Amino acid sequence: MGELGVEHFLFLSAALFIIGMMGVLTRRNLLIIFMCVELMINAVNLSLVAFGWELDHLGGQGFAIFTIAVAAAEAAVGLAIILALSRRQKTMDVDEIRSLRD
Amino acid sequence: MILDLQTPDFGIALPQVIVFGLAIALVLLDAFLDKAKHFAWLTGLSLGGYAAAMVALVGQDGENKSTFSGMFVADGLTVFFSLIILSAAVLSVMVAASYIERLEGRMPIGEFYVLLAFSVLGALLTTSAGDLIMVFVGIELSSLATYVLTAFAKRRLSSVEGALKYFLLGIFASAILVYGMAWIYGSSGTTNLDGISRHITSQIGGEDFREPSLLLGLLLLVVGLGFKMAAVPFHMWTPDAYDGAPTPVTAFMSVVPKAAAFAATVRVLVQALGPLRDDWLNLIAVLALITMAFGNIVAISQRNVKRMLAYSSIAHTGYMLVGLAAYQGGQTGFGTGAAETGDQGIPSLLYYMLAYTFMNIGAFAVVAWLQHRGAGMTLDDFSGLATTNPLAAAAMTVFMVSLMGVPPLLGFYAKYYVILAAIDADLLWLALSVVVLSAVSAFFYLRVVAVMYFNEPDVQPRATTTPLLNIGIAAMVVANIVLGLFSADLTDLAERWSDPVDVEAAVADGR
Numbered sequence: 001m002g003e004l005g006v007e008h009f010l011f012l013s014a015a016l017f018i019i020g021m022m023g024v025l026t027r028r029n030l031l032i033i034f035m036c037v038e039l040m041i042n043a044v045n046l047s048l049v050a051f052g053w054e055l056d057h058l059g060g061q062g063f064a065i066f067t068i069a070v071a072a073a074e075a076a077v078g079l080a081i082i083l084a085l086s087r088r089q090k091t092m093d094v095d096e097i098r099s100l101r102d
Numbered sequence: 103m104i105l106d107l108q109t110p111d112f113g114i115a116l117p118q119v120i121v122f123g124l125a126i127a128l129v130l131l132d133a134f135l136d137k138a139k140h141f142a143w144l145t146g147l148s149l150g151g152y153a154a155a156m157v158a159l160v161g162q163d164g165e166n167k168s169t170f171s172g173m174f175v176a177d178g179l180t181v182f183f184s185l186i187i188l189s190a191a192v193l194s195v196m197v198a199a200s201y202i203e204r205l206e207g208r209m210p211i212g213e214f215y216v217l218l219a220f221s222v223l224g225a226l227l228t229t230s231a232g233d234l235i236m237v238f239v240g241i242e243l244s245s246l247a248t249y250v251l252t253a254f255a256k257r258r259l260s261s262v263e264g265a266l267k268y269f270l271l272g273i274f275a276s277a278i279l280v281y282g283m284a285w286i287y288g289s290s291g292t293t294n295l296d297g298i299s300r301h302i303t304s305q306i307g308g309e310d311f312r313e314p315s316l317l318l319g320l321l322l323l324v325v326g327l328g329f330k331m332a333a334v335p336f337h338m339w340t341p342d343a344y345d346g347a348p349t350p351v352t353a354f355m356s357v358v359p360k361a362a363a364f365a366a367t368v369r370v371l372v373q374a375l376g377p378l379r380d381d382w383l384n385l386i387a388v389l390a391l392i393t394m395a396f397g398n399i400v401a402i403s404q405r406n407v408k409r410m411l412a413y414s415s416i417a418h419t420g421y422m423l424v425g426l427a428a429y430q431g432g433q434t435g436f437g438t439g440a441a442e443t444g445d446q447g448i449p450s451l452l453y454y455m456l457a458y459t460f461m462n463i464g465a466f467a468v469v470a471w472l473q474h475r476g477a478g479m480t481l482d483d484f485s486g487l488a489t490t491n492p493l494a495a496a497a498m499t500v501f502m503v504s505l506m507g508v509p510p511l512l513g514f515y516a517k518y519y520v521i522l523a524a525i526d527a528d529l530l531w532l533a534l535s536v537v538v539l540s541a542v543s544a545f546f547y548l549r550v551v552a553v554m555y556f557n558e559p560d561v562q563p564r565a566t567t568t569p570l571l572n573i574g575i576a577a578m579v580v581a582n583i584v585l586g587l588f589s590a591d592l593t594d595l596a597e598r599w600s601d602p603v604d605v606e607a608a609v610a611d612g613r
Contacts, residue, residue, distance in 0.1 A: 040278075048284045070242045
């Protein structure tokens with residue numbers, strides 16, 4: 001076991017990002033898709049902090065804080081939209097939400 | 103590191119500060135003002151605020167400075183994009199006021215204006231970003247407010263559904279975008295756009311040059327921004343979101359978030375990653391071609407006018423990408439001045455975006471005008487409009503013909519400059535495809551005109567008055583006819599997009 005380097009964090013971050021992306025592309029439940037996107041954004045935060053650590057530069061950490069704030073705002077808006085939709089329609093399956101079609 | 107605090111220069115950020123003040127004032131007035139006064143006061147305040155910001159833009163023009171430690175840049179690009187965004191904001195308020203007040207079960211107008219102002223503010227901040235963080239925060243502020251606006255007719259299922267699709271794909275795109283930014287930051291060691299450009303220029307070809315990770319970042323950025331600007335193959339949300347949203351919101355979101363996405367693209371690809379332009383130019387050219395082709399061809403089969411306009415706006419994204427693909431400025435990115443490099447690409451993109459604002463909001467405004475009179479939004483609802491309402495039919499004809507790109511209307515000049523830029527950049531195949539696909543687009547644009555003039559009216563439209571909307575449509579008709587004559591002034595303004603910027607000493611020294 002060598003020393004913990006930036007590449008370990010980047011690999012972990014990339015793995016989390018890809019897991020999240022796969023989740024978005026394969027799962028059909030709205031809330032799970034939403035959580036997968038949150039996972040992707042948190043994977044990015046890990047990358048940002050790891051890069052900031054490697055470069056000895058505070059910019060990455062600052063960027064991560066902004067990303068967290070944006071993700072929180074996204075959660076507020078997203079849950080509100082999902083709530084408004086669940087009042088009209090009783091399903092959480094994205095394949096069944098299709099009143100708008102060509 | 104020595105902590106060096108400087109007072110930011112708020113003066114050069116005046117238009118953005120005014121819009122921010124407007125948003126705050128709207129929040130407070132919405133909460134404390136008598137409900138009966140909302141419509142008149144808040145509409146007036148919104149129009150006045152955006153107009154004041156436009157006046158302040160004159161002061162920002164030619165400043166070419168950066169402040170807030172390089173986070174905020176006021177240069178030619180900022181001024182031109184802000185002009186587009188603020189015009190779109192004024193027109194959107196005019197289109198939206200009576201629609202929000204009267205149709206779809208009286209939506210709360212104060213909240214509508216607040217969200218509109220924040221979306222405009224986000225777009226303005228994106229155009230003036232000097233830093234990856236600002237690009238990201240600006241584009242997100244603009245998008246988040248627009249997601250809520252899309253769901254604004256919350257009693258109608260299709261509105262919420264459109265918002266949901268827009269939201270899910272929008273945040274997916276944001277995650278990809280910010281991952282790309284993380285890689286760019288990691289490989290260049292700074293989030294400052296000029297700093298990234300300087301770093302790449304100094305390292306290019308050297309031993310420490312992290313080209314693979316920069317290219318990964320570049321690819322992720324293009325995908326993320328492609329989603330935001332609705333380029334094919336990242337356009338899946340567009341027709342549903344445009345169809346579901348209340349019509350004035352569709353008019354707004356077809357211009358302002360798209361302008362923000364293009365501003366972010368120019369800032370990031372040209373300003374920061376200009377040294378890598380050989381890597382992204384071909385990518386953008388291919389993206390432009392498939393976007394144009396897909397948008398124009400799918401629009402043919404649409405019976406719903408709003409959906410047709412959604413696909414047409416995808417096609418117009420393609421035309422604008424042609425302008426970006428024709429970029430041939432120096433590899434050092436900004437600060438070289440367009441005149442010296444002979445670049446026509448970015449000015450043509452800027453001019454196209456301005457023209458698109460007046461054509462596209464106009465077309466949606468006529469759809470909203472019809473909805474006020476009890477009609478729907480399918481092609482059949484337009485039948486015989488020329489008999490029942492010759493003026494509205496004439497206005498729609500102007501917008502359709504302008505979107506098609508027929509001289510002497512504004513849309514023609516816009517396409518003309520894009521085609522010239524493409525030929526200038528040796529992209530003859532791309533220039534030819536613009537011409538051919540414009541001919542294809544004639545089919546679905548002229549079908550609307552034909553239905554209005556040659557079919558018999560089905561029903562007599564409901565009598566109602568919409569003064570502000572009528573003024574807005576009239577203004578856009580005039581703009582479409584007259585603005586083409588002032589092309590020289592507009593392109594002069596657009597060509598100053600890359601004037602050198604005075605960077606604060608502290609930022610220039612640091613990394």
